[in-house]
Amino acid sequence: MGHEAFQRAALVFTLFDTNGNGVLDAEDFDLMTERLLTVAEDSPAADRQALADSLSRYWQVLSETLDTNRDGLISPEEFRGFVLNTELFGVTAAAFAEALAVLGDPDGDGLIERPRFLSLMTAIGFEKPNIESLFNAFGPDAEDRITVGVWAEGIRDYYSPEKVGIPGDHLVPESF
Numbered sequence: 001m002g003h004e005a006f007q008r009a010a011l012v013f014t015l016f017d018t019n020g021n022g023v024l025d026a027e028d029f030d031l032m033t034e035r036l037l038t039v040a041e042d043s044p045a046a047d048r049q050a051l052a053d054s055l056s057r058y059w060q061v062l063s064e065t066l067d068t069n070r071d072g073l074i075s076p077e078e079f080r081g082f083v084l085n086t087e088l089f090g091v092t093a094a095a096f097a098e099a100l101a102v103l104g105d106p107d108g109d110g111l112i113e114r115p116r117f118l119s120l121m122t123a124i125g126f127e128k129p130n131i132e133s134l135f136n137a138f139g140p141d142a143e144d145r146i147t148v149g150v151w152a153e154g155i156r157d158y159y160s161p162e163k164v165g166i167p168g169d170h171l172v173p174e175s176f
C-alpha cells in the first residue's frame with residue numbers, strides 16, 4: 001500500500017474514534033450516525049435509514065474481522081489488519097460511500113451544494129480547509145455544486161489502497 005493510502009486509512013481510525021477513547025467501539029458508530037443524521041434532518045427517511053444501516057454494517061464487518069482478541073474493541077494494532085486487507089477496506093466502504101453521498105442531496109436532483117457537503121464532512125470530523133480543497137478538486141459547476149456520483153466515487157477512491165494522487169488526499173492534513 002502506498003504512503004497516501006496508508007495515511008488515508010490512519011485518518012479513518014482517528015475520525016471514527018468518535019468518542020475519543022483511543023479504540024474503535026460500537027458507540028463510535030452510533031455517535032457518527034447521530035451526527036450525520038442531525039445534519040441530514042431534511043433527507044428522506046429511507047436515505048437516513050440507509051446511512052444508519054451502512055454504518056452499523058461497517059462496524060459489524062470491522063468487529064467480526066479485526067477484533068482478534070475479542071474484547072469488542074478495535075485497537076490501533078488490530079486496525080492495521082483492515083488497512084492491509086485491501087479487499088475488506090474497499091468493500092466495506094462502498095455501501096457507506098453511496099449512503100453518505102445521497103445524504104448530500106436531500107431534494108434528489110443528483111447535485112450537492114457546497115454548504116451541505118461542508119456540514120456532512122465537518123460532522124465526520126474533517127477540517128474545513130481540507131474539506132474545501134476536496135470540494136474544489138471535485139470540480140464544482142458554475143453554481144458551486146458537484147454530483148452525488150462524483151462524491152460517491154471519491155469516497156470509494158479514498159478507500160482504495162492502490163489509488164494515489166486522488167482528490168481524497170486533500171483530506172489528510174499536512175501535519176498528519
Ligand SMILES: [Ca+2]
Pocket residue numbers: 016017018019020021022023024025028
Ligand atoms: Ca472509540
Ligand SMILES: [Ca+2]
Pocket residue numbers: 066067068069070071072073074075078
Ligand atoms: Ca480488540
